[in-house]
Amino acid sequence: MTIIEKIFSRACGKKVKPDEYIWANVDIVAMRDFGGPNVVQEFEGNFNNAPVFDNKKVVITFDLHIPPRDEKVARNQQILRRFAREKGVKLFDVNTGVGQHILMENGLIKPWHIVIGTDSHMNLLGAIGAAGFGMGTTDIAGALYKGKLWFKVPRTIKIIINGILKYPVTAKDVILYILKNLTTSGALNRAIEFTGETIKMMSFDERITMASMVTEMSGDIGFIESDETIYEFLRTHNVENIEPINADDDAEYEKIYEFDITSLRPQIACPHSPDNVVDVADVAGRKIDQVFIGSCTNGRFEDLKIAAKILEGKKVNNNVRLIIVPATMEVAQQAEQAGFYKIFLHSGAVVVNPGCSLCTTGHPGILAPGEVMVSTSNRNFIGKLGKGGEVYLASPATAAASAVRGVITSPMELWN
Amino acid sequence: MELNSVNNNLIYRGRVWRFGDDIDTDQIYPGKYLPLTDKSEMAKHAMEGTDRGEEFLKNVKSGDIIVAGKNFGCGSSREHAAIAIKGAGISLVIAESFARIFHRNCVNTALLTLELKEAKEINDGDILEVNIASGEIKNITQGKVYKAEPISELERSIINAGGLLNYLKSEYR
Numbered sequence: 292m293t294i295i296e297k298i299f300s301r302a303c304g305k306k307v308k309p310d311e312y313i314w315a316n317v318d319i320v321a322m323r324d325f326g327g328p329n330v331v332q333e334f335e336g337n338f339n340n341a342p343v344f345d346n347k348k349v350v351i352t353f354d355l356h357i358p359p360r361d362e363k364v365a366r367n368q369q370i371l372r373r374f375a376r377e378k379g380v381k382l383f384d385v386n387t388g389v390g391q392h393i394l395m396e397n398g399l400i401k402p403w404h405i406v407i408g409t410d411s412h413m414n415l416l417g418a419i420g421a422a423g424f425g426m427g428t429t430d431i432a433g434a435l436y437k438g439k440l441w442f443k444v445p446r447t448i449k450i451i452i453n454g455i456l457k458y459p460v461t462a463k464d465v466i467l468y469i470l471k472n473l474t475t476s477g478a479l480n481r482a483i484e485f486t487g488e489t490i491k492m493m494s495f496d497e498r499i500t501m502a503s504m505v506t507e508m509s510g511d512i513g514f515i516e517s518d519e520t521i522y523e524f525l526r527t528h529n530v531e532n533i534e535p536i537n538a539d540d541d542a543e544y545e546k547i548y549e550f551d552i553t554s555l556r557p558q559i560a561c562p563h564s565p566d567n568v569v570d571v572a573d574v575a576g577r578k579i580d581q582v583f584i585g586s587c588t589n590g591r592f593e594d595l596k597i598a599a600k601i602l603e604g605k606k607v608n609n610n611v612r613l614i615i616v617p618a619t620m621e622v623a624q625q626a627e628q629a630g631f632y633k634i635f636l637h638s639g640a641v642v643v644n645p646g647c648s649l650c651t652t653g654h655p656g657i658l659a660p661g662e663v664m665v666s667t668s669n670r671n672f673i674g675k676l677g678k679g680g681e682v683y684l685a686s687p688a689t690a691a692a693s694a695v696r697g698v699i700t701s702p703m704e705l706w707n
Numbered sequence: 708m709e710l711n712s713v714n715n716n717l718i719y720r721g722r723v724w725r726f727g728d729d730i731d732t733d734q735i736y737p738g739k740y741l742p743l744t745d746k747s748e749m750a751k752h753a754m755e756g757t758d759r760g761e762e763f764l765k766n767v768k769s770g771d772i773i774v775a776g777k778n779f780g781c782g783s784s785r786e787h788a789a790i791a792i793k794g795a796g797i798s799l800v801i802a803e804s805f806a807r808i809f810h811r812n813c814v815n816t817a818l819l820t821l822e823l824k825e826a827k828e829i830n831d832g833d834i835l836e837v838n839i840a841s842g843e844i845k846n847i848t849q850g851k852v853y854k855a856e857p858i859s860e861l862e863r864s865i866i867n868a869g870g871l872l873n874y875l876k877s878e879y880r
């Protein structure tokens with residue numbers, strides 16, 4: 292069986308097949324400051340004062356509008372704080388960071404878990420062998436009540452990646468290259484399993500980058516073949532009794548793709564689609580106004596580290612705003628200890644408190660019409676960051692190099 | 708006839724509104740109407756963001772059928788999209804494929820969907836007769852018959868209960 296088939300089979304106590312509809316118990320139900328208040332409204336509207344199915348399995352995270360930018364957002368956060376108190380569920384407030392990362396760093400997610408939440412990128416939990424799914428308001432409200440939900444078992448695609456990555460080429464370049472090949476509908480309603488020598492050499496942080504962008508291929512979930520790198524992360528984040536999960540040798544895949552990334556150069560997704568991918572060199576020189584380094588896709592320690600390496604002793608170009616946002620407080624503290632904050636602040640970057648920040652509209656950092664941004668986030672649809680703005684998606688290395696030069700720049704040029 | 712319930716003999720007969728590939732939820736239900744909460748108000752904006760939104764809203768009749776291409780309902784997960792389509796009187800949405808969350812929202816709000824590989828062969832204005840339980844789709848206008856994957860037992864039980872939350876409420880407790 293494939294990984295998703297194994298997880299669902301265990302959760303519903305029988306052997307499941309792709310395309311089958313099943314009910315399964317969920318291990319964690321997560322809500323965030325955006326979408327969460329609607330869930331509370333729907334829950335209370337339908338079930339009055341009912342308790343949640345298990346208060347240890349419900350988590351609320353604040354990661355989008357933190358601290359609140361206006362009264363409406365403040366009131367929404369107030370609703371969630373009240374709900375958390377009444378139901379006795381754990382709430383991570385404005386000083387923590389991106390929800391999925393917070394769940395992992397707090398040891399709440401284990402391999403084999405089924406996790407649902409109100410964000411579109413819950414599936415990055417596949418990096419540690421958990422099945423994370425973004426869901427709508429009704430789904431979450433129903434699961435809060437009963438602790439179970441219906442699923443359609445996805446078919447699985449296997450992606451084998453071989454070749455040794457050479458800095459400053461990183462996981463983001465690999466996943467953009469795969470997106471270019473599979474396109475934004477290439478994994479529609481499918482699970483993906485990533486494996487191969489490139490994957491095995493990737494750090495925990497790089498694996499998160501890979502898994503997070505399965506959403507952009509319309510995939511349900513992207514699993515990364517588990518090994519010591521993942522177990523090490525779990526152990527150091529208070530997860531006990533780790534039960535590894537990997538696919539069986541005779542697992543059946545709908546399709547198998549193989550990529551060799553040995554000669555891969557830095558990649559960039561041009562406006563307005565994440566699969567509109569070219570070599571950075573092909574669009575080098577294009578003038579930019581803003582750079583964002585962060586998000587659930589590229590806001591971890593390794594991401595900040597490579598940005599710091601490029602920014603060290605340099606200044607952000609006068610015509611560019613560079614905004615750096617660690618994914619979580621833990622990452623921010625590590626970055627501070629490693630001396631990255633000093634480098635960032637001296638380079639002229641704006642460093643924002645941990646969270647989702649410029650991944651989406653609604654947070655300070657919106658573009659004016661006609662402005663161009665290089666972002667390390669995962670989406671660049673029209674209007675994603677303000678009407679008329681254009682967003683390019685790239686790695687933290689490309690983003691940092693572009694911030695220094697003021698034009699789209701391959702990190703190869705600033706790498707020594 | 709009771710709309711949106713599934714039993715073995717129920718046949719839906721309706722006129723087709725044809726849409727293309729990758730119709731996202733912002734076209735189905737533009738973001739500027741997200742604050743609306745009244746379902747009949749929401750229905751007044753169904754499909755409004757598509758290239759034929761105005762024509763659709765002026766002429767759509769109760770029982771009509773939407774037929775679309777690949778990845779129908781992609782983009783943001785707003786449930787308003789399914790609610791508005793149902794409110795506009797659409798009995799059934801047939802597409803080559805659906806985006807996962809949109810499909811979930813349809814089941815959860817009791818809007819019928821069927822996946823049909825040959826959806827593109829169906830033309831705008833065709834009259835269809837659809838047996839939801841068996842998945843048989845007769846194109847009366849073109850004289851063709853298709854077999855879609857029938858709706859699953861699980862979807863059927865949720866839709867017949869009137870949506871996910873009603874289903875969970877009515878279940879043993």
Ligand code: SF4
Nearest residue numbers: 410412586587647650
């Ligand atoms: S960074 Fe963006 S995609 Fe990731 S969790 Fe936050 S809002 Fe969602």
